[in-house]
Amino acid sequence: MEKEKFNIVVFSGDMDRVLAAFILATTAASMNMEVKMFFTFWGLNVLRKKKFTSGKNLLQKLMNLINKGGAERLPLSKFNMLGMGPMMMKKMMKQSRVPSIPEFVEMSKSMGIKLVACTTTFSFMGFAKDDFIDGIDSYSGAATYLSDALEGKVSYFI
């Protein structure tokens, strides 16, 4: 039997939204679905390594200095309070044994969920492949997502 397809665009780089995306993705994979997560715009921060900055020109470097990468340091969409919010949230998640975002990334990879990075954001932000974690399935564009979305019944934009 052909597997059902589940596609998620992860546009947001906020910890809470990304958490929702990973909960759905790992559950779908557990339900035998073929899952692809397309990370674009701020969402790319989930797949970035923790680096001081990256970028090819000055503007990109400045932008990436404030737009920090790394799954372990995503801000909250609400009550970020200069990082106090995420700190409290991480502690609360740990108390309730909810996996952290970096743990969800690893779990997703081991479950065969495909992590796709958007090439447009990649280019205009001046990223290099070396700025990203290992295990990214592909670097592609909107047509790839739409072609996959047409084959799946469930498609989300987070």
Place this chain on the structure above:
Amino acid sequence: MEANKKVDCYGLLCPMPIVLTADTIKGMEIGEILEVRASDEGIKHDMPAWCKVTGQRFMGIEERDGEYFAYVQKIKA
């Protein structure tokens, strides 16, 4: 109910009980029964939903002292 295998998800929240159920079922033989112990009430609806989608047999949930014991029979590879 007699189970061939047990998985303890006590204290774990969504999606972990379902993720662990899927992972454990993978390693079981057809016909075997899995018992999932959980504290998250969501399992009452999530486990039958998981079975419906994956084609495994949902054999019911028992509630004892605020704990849930869900039973699933593997009927599909």
